Amino acid sequence: MAYLPRCADTNFEIQKISAKILDLLFIISLSLPRPVGYAVDEDREMSYAALAALEDVISIYNRDVSIDQSDALHRIVSSVSILLTKDELVAALHGCVVAICDKVKQSAEGTVEAVIEFILKRGSELNETDISRTTQSLLSATVAVSDKQLRQEVLSATCSLAENTSAKIVFSELLSAAERDAMTKDITRLRGGWPIQDAFYAFSQHDVLSIMFLDHVISVLNEVPSHKEDSEKGDNTDHMTMPSVVSEMPQAATLALSAIFRGGGKISRRAVEQRYAAVFSALILQFGSCHGLVVMGVHQPLRTLLHTFQAFCECIKDHEMGKVLAKDGEQLLVSEKWSDSVGGLAKCVATKRPKEVETICMLLWQSLNRSQRFQREAATAVLSEYVHSSEVASSLLEQLVQVLSSYIGDKSSTVRRLCVGGLVKIPSSVMLQYSSQVLSVIVALLEDPDEEVAYTAVEGLISVLEIVPEDAVSPVLLNFCVRLRSLQTRLNSSMRRASFSAMGSLCKFGVGAQHEAFLEQVHASLPRLIFHVQDDELNVRQACKSTLREILPLLNVEHMTSLINSRVFNSDHRSDYEELLRNITKYLCQHFTERTDTYMASSIQAFEATWAVIQANAAYFAGCMLSQLSDRRLLAPYLRQVVGLLVGKAAHSPDVVVRATSTSALSLIMQNAR
Numbered sequence: 001m002a003y004l005p006r007c008a009d010t011n012f013e014i015q016k017i018s019a020k021i022l023d024l025l026f027i028i029s030l031s032l033p034r035p036v037g038y039a040v041d042e043d044r045e046m047s048y049a050a051l052a053a054l055e056d057v058i059s060i061y062n063r064d065v066s067i068d069q070s071d072a073l074h075r076i077v078s079s080v081s082i083l084l085t086k087d088e089l090v091a092a093l094h095g096c097v098v099a100i101c102d103k104v105k106q107s108a109e110g111t112v113e114a115v116i117e118f119i120l121k122r123g124s125e126l127n128e129t130d131i132s133r134t135t136q137s138l139l140s141a142t143v144a145v146s147d148k149q150l151r152q153e154v155l156s157a158t159c160s161l162a163e164n165t166s167a168k169i170v171f172s173e174l175l176s177a178a179e180r181d182a183m184t185k186d187i188t189r190l191r192g193g194w195p196i197q198d199a200f201y202a203f204s205q206h207d208v209l210s211i212m213f214l215d216h217v218i219s220v221l222n223e224v225p226s227h228k229e230d231s232e233k234g235d236n237t238d239h240m241t242m243p244s245v246v247s248e249m250p251q252a253a254t255l256a257l258s259a260i261f262r263g264g265g266k267i268s269r270r271a272v273e274q275r276y277a278a279v280f281s282a283l284i285l286q287f288g289s290c291h292g293l294v295v296m297g298v299h300q301p302l303r304t305l306l307h308t309f310q311a312f313c314e315c316i317k318d319h320e321m322g323k324v325l326a327k328d329g330e331q332l333l334v335s336e337k338w339s340d341s342v343g344g345l346a347k348c349v350a351t352k353r354p355k356e357v358e359t360i361c362m363l364l365w366q367s368l369n370r371s372q373r374f375q376r377e378a379a380t381a382v383l384s385e386y387v388h389s390s391e392v393a394s395s396l397l398e399q400l401v402q403v404l405s406s407y408i409g410d411k412s413s414t415v416r417r418l419c420v421g422g423l424v425k426i427p428s429s430v431m432l433q434y435s436s437q438v439l440s441v442i443v444a445l446l447e448d449p450d451e452e453v454a455y456t457a458v459e460g461l462i463s464v465l466e467i468v469p470e471d472a473v474s475p476v477l478l479n480f481c482v483r484l485r486s487l488q489t490r491l492n493s494s495m496r497r498a499s500f501s502a503m504g505s506l507c508k509f510g511v512g513a514q515h516e517a518f519l520e521q522v523h524a525s526l527p528r529l530i531f532h533v534q535d536d537e538l539n540v541r542q543a544c545k546s547t548l549r550e551i552l553p554l555l556n557v558e559h560m561t562s563l564i565n566s567r568v569f570n571s572d573h574r575s576d577y578e579e580l581l582r583n584i585t586k587y588l589c590q591h592f593t594e595r596t597d598t599y600m601a602s603s604i605q606a607f608e609a610t611w612a613v614i615q616a617n618a619a620y621f622a623g624c625m626l627s628q629l630s631d632r633r634l635l636a637p638y639l640r641q642v643v644g645l646l647v648g649k650a651a652h653s654p655d656v657v658v659r660a661t662s663t664s665a666l667s668l669i670m671q672n673a674r
Contacts, residue, residue: 002099003018003021003022003025004018004022004076004077004080004092004099004110004111004114005099005102005104005107005108005110005111006018006107007019007022007072007073007076007077007110008069008073008104008106008107008109008110008111008113009104009106009107010104010106015061015069015072016058016061016062019054019057019058019061019072019076020058020061022054022076022080023051023054023055023058026047026051026054026080026083027051029083029085029088030044030047030048030051030083046082047082047083049082050078050079050080050082050083051079051083053075053078053079054075054076054079054080054083056075057072057075057076057079060072073110073113074113074117077110077113077114077117078117078121080114081114081117081118081121081122082121084118084122086122086125089118089122089125089126090126090130090133090134092118093115093118093119093126093130093133093134093137094130094133094134094137095137096111096115096134096137096138096141097137097140097141097144099111100112100115100141100144100145100150100154101141101144101145105147105150108145108150109150109153112150112153112154112156112157115138115157116156116157116160119157119160119161119164119165120160120164123160123161123164123165124164124165126165128166128169131161131165131166131169131170132169132172132173134161135158135161135169135170135173135174136173136177138154138157138158138161139158139173139174139177139195139196139199141154142154142155142158142195142196142198142199143195143196146192151195151198152198152202155198155199155202156202158170158174158199158202159202159203159206159209162203162209162212163206163208163209167209167212167213167216168216171203171212171213171216171217172216174196174199174200174203174256175216175217175220175249175252175253175256176249176252177196178196178200178252178255178256179247179248179249179251179252181194181196182248182251182252182255183248187255197255197259197263200255200256200259200260200263201259201263204259204260204263204267204268204271205263205265205267205268206267207267210260210267210268210270210271211271211274211275213256213260214257214260214268214271214272214275214279215275215278217253217256217257217260218275218278218279218282220249220250220253221250221253221254221257221282221285221286222282222285224247224249224250224253225247225250225289225371225372250286250289250301251300251301251304254286254301254304254305254308255304255308257279257282257283257308257311257312258304258307258308258311260272261308261311261312261314261315262311262314262315268315269315269316272312272315272316273316276316276353276356277356277359277360277363278359278363279312280312280345280349280356280360281360281363281364281367283305283308283309283312284342284345284346284364284378284379284381284382285364285367285375285378285379286305287302287305287309287333287338287342287378288342288372288374288375288376288377288378288379289301289372289374289375290302290305290333291333291334291338291374291377291378292372292373292374292375294333294334295374299330302330302333302334303330306325306329306330306333309322309325309329310322310325310326318348318352320348320351320352321345321348321349321352324341324344324345324348325341325345329341339377339378339380339381339414339418340381342378342381342382343381343382343384343385345382346360346381346382346385346386347385347389350385350386350389350392357386357389357392357396358393358396360382360386361382361383361386361396361399361400364379364382364383365379365383365399365400365403367379368380368403368407368410368415373411373412373415376410376412376415377412377414377415377418380404380407380410380414380415380418380419380422381418383400383403383404383418383422384404384418384419384421384422385422386400386422387400387401387404387422387423387425387426388422388425388426388427394430397426397430400422401423401426401434401437401438404419404422404423405419405423405437405440405441407419408420408441408444408445413448413449413450413452413453416445416448416450416453417450417452417453417456419441420441420442420445420453420456420457420460421456421460423437423438423441423460424438424442424456424457424459424460424461424463424464425460425463426438428467431464431467431468432467432468432469432472435464435467435468435469435472436472436475438460438464438468439461439464439468439472439473439476440476441457442457442460442461442464442480443476443479443480443483445457446458446461446480446483446484446487447483447486451490451492451495454487454495455492455494455495455498458484458487458495458498458499458502459498461480461502461505462498462501462502462505465502465505465506465508465509466505470509470511470512473506473509474509474512474513474514477506477509477510477514477517477518478514478517478518478521480502480506481503481506481518481521481524481525482521484499484502484503484506484525485499485524485525485528487499488500488503488525488528488529488532489528489609489610491610493535493536493537493539493540494539496532496535496537496540496543497537497539497540497542497543498543500529500532500540500543500544500547501543501546501547503525503529503547503551504543504546504547504548504549504550504551505550506518507547507550507551507554508550510522510554518554519554519555522551522554522555523592523595523598523599524598524602526551526599527598527599527602527603527606527618527621528602528606529544529547529548529551530544530548530581530584530617530621531603531606531609531614531617531618531621532544532614532617533545533548533577533580533617534572534574534577534613534617535611535613535614536611536613538572541572545569545570548564548569549564552564555591555592557587557591559587560584560587560591563580563583563584566580566583568580568583574657577617578620578661578664581617581620581621581624582624585621585624585625585628586624586628588625588628589625589628589629589630590628593629593631593634596625596629596634599621599625600622600625600638600642602618603618603619603621603622603625604618604622604638604641604642604645605618606618607619607622607645607649612653612655612657612658613657615649615653615655615658616655616657616658616660616661616662617661619645619646619649619658619661619662619665620661620664620665622638622642622645622646622665623642623646623664623665623666623667623668623669624665624668626638626639626642626668626669626672627668627669627671627672628672629672639669642669643666643669646662646665646666646669647662647666649662650662650663650666
């Protein structure tokens with residue numbers, strides 16, 4: 001490669017002398033013994049023919065006959081490409097950088113032409129290592145040359161190498177170079193631009209390589225994690241550990257995608273359209289990875305990805321999807337509700353490209369087995385969105401239901417929440433088909449250790465119960481009652497409100513063979529329900545009253561049913577509530593004396609409730625019950641215990657409402673005793 005560029009020199013004498021030197025070198029080479037295994041007859045015949053062609057050019061030079069310089073160079077290069085041994089060919093390709101950077105532009109261009117010719121004629125002889133090292137040399141030359149036209153010619157040689165050897169190896173080396181630059185340079189401020197980006201553009205604009213390059217970049221994004229975690233999927237934790245290594249390769253691949261979207265014109269746009277589902281799925285998973293990095297304080301990958309995503313939307317001309325993250329995209333994807341934004345993107349696809357939904361689902365549900373928590377969450381956000389999309393075919397919906405039902409045990413609470421959140425929104429037109437399966441999922445997640453998951457399950461139960469038939473609810477009716485009671489004392493007022501409301505929704509199913517068993521659950525829940533009619537939170541009070549309107553008629557006591565429309569029932573004043581308690585306990589003592597133990601146990605338990613007002617309500621309820629009981633045998637087991645508790649509350653409670661109400665309850669008991 002030292003003399004070949006000189007054959008394209010601007011000086012005629014240098015061209016002639018360089019050609020003669022090459023001729024002498026090959027004459028010497030052919031006279032030397034050949035390596036073992038060398039096909040003497042065939043290879044020598046071709047070599048001598050090539051040498052003769054080279055000497056023909058030299059003969060023209062010697063006669064000083066006018067010859068087209070480009071034709072002469074082409075003939076020299078053609079001969080040299082045959083005369084080089086395999087080892088010499090590899091050495092020439094590896095050492096091309098200096099020649100390509102020749103100060104004489106014409107010589108540099110001649111070198112690039114020679115490299116392309118070598119690749120076209122002898123590329124099949126190169127092994128993986130040779131291809132890798134040649135790619136590195138061409139990329140080094142791309143970075144080294146400043147002339148834009150020459151750089152494009154070098155990139156053409158790189159494209160030729162990819163097209164005629166192993167594109168995967170060439171692409172891998174390119175992304176590795178991009179990764180190194182991303183780690184060591186500020187690529188946004190390089191003078192003359194980032195040469196590696198020019199390489200991205202060259203591949204994206206190539207008729208043959210464009211879609212191959214896109215496929216490779218997608219595979220890298222899907223296969224290479226953004227970081228290595230210290231914990232795997234099996235660890236029972238929802239907290240991301242600090243990474244031992246943060247990989248720049250996904251960011252390099254993201255930058256490559258951005259170049260494909262922005263710089264490839266019609267060719268790359270056609271490739272992106274053909275691989276739409278794969279590109280969208282890869283971007284969604286990367287949103288998950290980048291959210292995980294942000295949690296650990298690494299923000300730049302998300303910013304790069306957002307820039308790339310906007311380029312994707314522009315490339316496919318989907319402005320509506322672009323708007324989802326165009327404003328405050330980083331804040332949306334950093335927030336706890338980031339998966340909602342991902343679901344919003346999925347919704348755009350279902351609306352504008354419904355035919356792509358099935359392929360996207362098939363790609364993403366494979367991702368649910370990955371060890372990266374946030375990628376699983378991103379995939380689930382999309383699948384959950386498609387479960388309740390009216391555009392989804394029935395066969396796909398069935399698969400989605402099965403997949404989401406299978407992952408309600410995932411270690412990520414977000415995955416569990418999204419699974420149940422999607423399943424409870426199955427279109428009402430087909431919910432009957434999946435009602436038993438959905439109800440089973442809800443039962444399993446009502447007692448989830450993560451409150452947000454349990455809350456989603458309760459809210460979903462309320463909506464599902466409006467659609468499903470009695471035969472689907474009947475097997476799990478009592479199960480629901482028991483699990484809902486455990487949620488009615490949660491600190492979260494929304495959870496209390498939802499769990500009380502869900503109990504009311506179950507009432508219409510407490511008929512037939514389940515009626516007596518359901519009434520047992522009603523009586524077990526009734527005291528707590530009554531206590532929270534005077535909850536601190538308005539939404540809880542309203543939910544409890546609505547549920548009582550459903551429950552009281554089931555008790556089949558006319559006077560209790562009439563309370564629903566009374567002034568004291570619909571009032572929020574404390575005095576009216578205490579009057580309501582006196583009325584309710586009177587009817588309970590008259591008609592359900594045998595339930596006294598159940599009612600008193602619930603009220604005594606509520607003496608230690610978190611909220612002062614509930615303690616007060618339980619105290620007054622207990623006082624009313626004991627004051628209404630006429631059977632001394634029922635009164636005796638509780639009188640001493642309740643009086644002692646009330647005295648203690650009246651004397652030592654820090655809350656005025658508890659002290660005052662406990663005193664009133666004692667007064668009621670004393671009046672009855674007299």
